[in-house]
Amino acid sequence: MDKKTIQELIDRYVSVSFVVNKKAESLLKCQIGEDLTTDQHYILSYIQQSHECTSSELAEAFDVNKSAITAIINRIADRGLIERTRDENDRRVVYLTLSDKGKKLHQKTQEKVHLLVESFITQFDETEITNFINTYEKLALILTNMKKDEEGDNS
Amino acid sequence: MDKKTIQELIDRYVSVSFVVNKKAESLLKCQIGEDLTTDQHYILSYIQQSHECTSSELAEAFDVNKSAITAIINRIADRGLIERTRDENDRRVVYLTLSDKGKKLHQKTQEKVHLLVESFITQFDETEITNFINTYEKLALILTNMKKDEEGDNS
DNA sequence: GTGAATAGTTTAACAGTTTAACTAATTTTA
DNA sequence: TAAAATTAGTTAAACTGTTAAACTATTCAC
Numbered sequence: 001m002d003k004k005t006i007q008e009l010i011d012r013y014v015s016v017s018f019v020v021n022k023k024a025e026s027l028l029k030c031q032i033g034e035d036l037t038t039d040q041h042y043i044l045s046y047i048q049q050s051h052e053c054t055s056s057e058l059a060e061a062f063d064v065n066k067s068a069i070t071a072i073i074n075r076i077a078d079r080g081l082i083e084r085t086r087d088e089n090d091r092r093v094v095y096l097t098l099s100d101k102g103k104k105l106h107q108k109t110q111e112k113v114h115l116l117v118e119s120f121i122t123q124f125d126e127t128e129i130t131n132f133i134n135t136y137e138k139l140a141l142i143l144t145n146m147k148k149d150e151e152g153d154n155s
Numbered sequence: 156m157d158k159k160t161i162q163e164l165i166d167r168y169v170s171v172s173f174v175v176n177k178k179a180e181s182l183l184k185c186q187i188g189e190d191l192t193t194d195q196h197y198i199l200s201y202i203q204q205s206h207e208c209t210s211s212e213l214a215e216a217f218d219v220n221k222s223a224i225t226a227i228i229n230r231i232a233d234r235g236l237i238e239r240t241r242d243e244n245d246r247r248v249v250y251l252t253l254s255d256k257g258k259k260l261h262q263k264t265q266e267k268v269h270l271l272v273e274s275f276i277t278q279f280d281e282t283e284i285t286n287f288i289n290t291y292e293k294l295a296l297i298l299t300n301m302k303k304d305e306e307g308d309n310s
Numbered sequence: 311g312t313g314a315a316t317a318g319t320t321t322a323a324c325a326g327t328t329t330a331a332c333t334a335a336t337t338t339t340a
Numbered sequence: 341t342a343a344a345a346t347t348a349g350t351t352a353a354a355c356t357g358t359t360a361a362a363c364t365a366t367t368c369a370c
Contacts, residue, residue, distance in 0.1 A: 023298035026218040063181040135287040143178035
């Protein structure tokens, strides 16, 4: 790739990722905003999908400090959406699980998220959107590895 | 597309966009976090690229209320990075421009952002990344129109 | 058994957000 | 043309998410 092409691609990427992020975030908030913040929704999704979820695991997945997770967890636990149970063998560890109320609310918001994503994904033909997501997944892998390398620097 | 394919694509999209957003945000913060928050950087970028930028314009571009913009603008104006000048013809309007200090700082962070984006974009071959960005831009257009339609509902 | 490491919480401070009320200026309209 | 409605932007209060640093409680290593 020549320099000029690269510069153009960089500019286009920065610009388009900004717009997509802002608009998607905003549309998502319109859908689920009365029930949950988007971060709270993602936290519930993560807890539901994992078997034994801990704060440390969430902190790593969300790329934030553990205290940020504690704050979010406190808010949704106060609303009775999740439960904390201590590990019997290692009493430092706290497992997070969804309560029935949490499961119901998450299912409701999850459906809304799916409908939203469906409404724009189905505007592409199958080949185009599949190729797009394939490349997007490669990008996710690259970024995850860059992040790991960077953390490796602190050794 | 059959239902099963669509469901799978939705799940993959939700998952991968989450990971990319979190990791990219986190890498970006590592690069420019000592100088500016990412939102502040994007605000400076927007002001620099536009000729006569106002708070209302920023609020629309960032999909937030005007008071959110006022708060951000206040913080970077307190640091002497931008200047406010009132329109002579319509004295309600305030134009935002970068100060010299703001321009310099923005250039510095902009370079770091470009290097970061370059470092992962150049890991793809030209055809793949170009196709990806093309589809990404279509998506941006779709989301922008969805957002507009939704606002039209309030009529 | 003592010292180091680990899991999680608390606290203080800050950035970004919304809603509602507000000021000041301009436009509409009756 | 004077009153009413609209527009641009700010302020204030309340909330969510974030970090850094100090802290508790527990477990691990030697």
